[in-house]
Amino acid sequence: MTSACGETDKLLAMICQPAEVLGHVNIPSHVRFWGIDSGIRHSIGGADYGSVRIGTFMGRKIITSMASAPLSRMLSSEKPPQQANGINYDECEDSVELLEAEASLDYLCNLSPH
Structure with a gap:
């Protein structure tokens, strides 16, 4: 979803089930995000x-x-x-x-x- 619908420097607001995009949220410059991909x-x-x-x-x-x-x-x-x-x-x-x-x-x- 994010690769198809996402925008640079914005969060993709969505409902996962069913897949429904709600919009985009600007990310303040002082906010950091970390993620871990399990690979599974x-x-x-x-x-x-x-x-x-x-x-x-x-x-x-x-x-x-x-x-x-x-x-x-x-x-x-x-x-x-x-x-x-x-x-x-x-x-x-x-x-x-x-x-x-x-x-x-x-x-x-x-x-x-x-």
């Missing part, structure tokens, strides 16, 4: 789905750990440098609450596998 072809009803789901949650743990590192650096320093490690802290100044929420991602743990 599967359907949501197949036996490989459990493996993909386990891999997804393992990846989630890695991503939240890495995503929380900039937040830890921001909160541990009284006055961080204006830009370090590719992060412009002036742009993120108003985003500490969002970073905290996204670093925890606890809401994903409540998703049912079906």
Whole structure:
């Protein structure tokens, strides 16, 4: 879907089942996205789905750990440098609450596998 309907520097808002494109969302310059491709072809009803789901949650743990590192650096320093490690802290100044929420991602743990 994204290769056919997506646009550069925008998120594709969609409903997966049935496949329905809702539109495109601009991505702010200070927002970063990470993803992990398991490489496993599967359907949501197949036996490989459990493996993909386990891999997804393992990846989630890695991503939240890495995503929380900039937040830890921001909160541990009284006055961080204006830009370090590719992060412009002036742009993120108003985003500490969002970073905290996204670093925890606890809401994903409540998703049912079906």
